[in-house]
Amino acid sequence: MTPCTLLTAVLALLCVRDGASSTECRQERAPDGGAFSGPFFDPSTPTNVTAQLGTHAFLPCVVQQLADKSVSWVRNRDSHILTVDRYAFIADERFQCFHPEDSETWTLQIKYVQTRDAGLYECQISTEPKICHIISLNVIVPRVAILGGDRDLHVNAGSTVTIQCVISQSIEQPAFIFWYHNVERVMSPASRRHWQAVERTAPDTTVSTLTIERVIKTDSGNYTCSPSNLPSASVLLHVLNGEHHAAMQDGVSAGHPAGHPGHLWLFCVGLSLVSAFLDATASRKLSARNDDVT
Incomplete structure (x- = not known):
């Protein structure tokens, strides 16, 4: 397309959009079993x-018998012209149009999709009147969370800790999942006490597990699960030397506290109370029986 032709197509598109709503366009398809000239x-x-969220979106528009007409992509919500043929008309470099040679497909690409990109997009042909095809873009936002939901995790020194990060409601598995201890990335091969594993547990769920063996005081701190192009999730690990805490765990997954000696003490107290109650009941029955005999 020559610069003059391109400029004419853009000016015509702008004039049409100023005089009509973005949804006022014809959708033209070839009639069944008949010839169609345009x-x-x-x-x-x-x-x-x-x-x-964070991946690339591809919106294909297949046009037959285009001849010398132009194909444009327009964002419906603000009537912004995104591309005309293969030329971009938006400062946001995430938007571009692909049209392979001798192809009938004009594909709008949106890189690193954000939630604000969701909505309607028009593929328009510069006929008079214009004809267009509307495509709705839906953006899925996966959920990233530490299993158990606790913000703080208390463990005894020397125990083994596993922290699991669950990425759910995702249609694509993250390209990578990094773990950070405070601001430093946790490298599995570099430490013989740190191990990482990633598993696709369901069609829309990925679980990343960080295991720390024989934890020491310096292992305390913030642990962050950071999947590629997605929000992160964190948990604060407290390594205790002999202290007891209500949220203490001993070698179990984050968010599932294990028992500690306080539970045994409560059990013993309860057992003593039950025993005292049974003895008192038996004494009352024996006293009542002696009174009846008398």
Whole structure:
């Protein structure tokens, strides 16, 4: 396309958009079993596309018999012209249009999708009147959480600790999941006490497990699970030397406190109370029986 033709197409598009709502466009498809002379959208062009937060979204528009017309992508919510043919008309470099040579597909790419990118997008052909095809982009936001939900984790020195990070409601597995101790990344091969494992436990769920063996006082601090292009989740680890705490755990997963000696003490007290109650009841029955005999 020559610069003059491109400029004409953009000016025409701007004039049309100033005089009509973004949804006022015709959708033209070839009639079944009949010939059609002008451009039209191929039935294979989708109407809904779903992408995960932080990934790349691809919105394909298949146009038949385009001839000398132009293809434009327009964002519906603010009528912003994104591309005309393969030229971008937006400062946001995440948006671009791909059109392979001798192809009938004009694909709008949105890199590193954000929640604000969700909405309607129009693929327009510069006919008179204009014709367009609307695609709805849905953005999925996965949930990232430390298993158990506790913000603080208390353990005894020398025990083994496992912290699990669950990424759920995700249509794509993260490219990587990093663990950080305070501001430093935890490197599994560098430490013989730290181990990491990643498992896809369900079609929409990934679990990353950090295991720390023989914890010491310097292992205390903030541990952060950081999946690629997603929010992070953290837990604060407290390593105790002989102290007891209500949230203490001994070698079990984060968020599931284990028992400690205080539980045994409560059990013994309860057993003593039950025994005293039974003795008192038996004494009353024996006294009543003696009174009856008398």
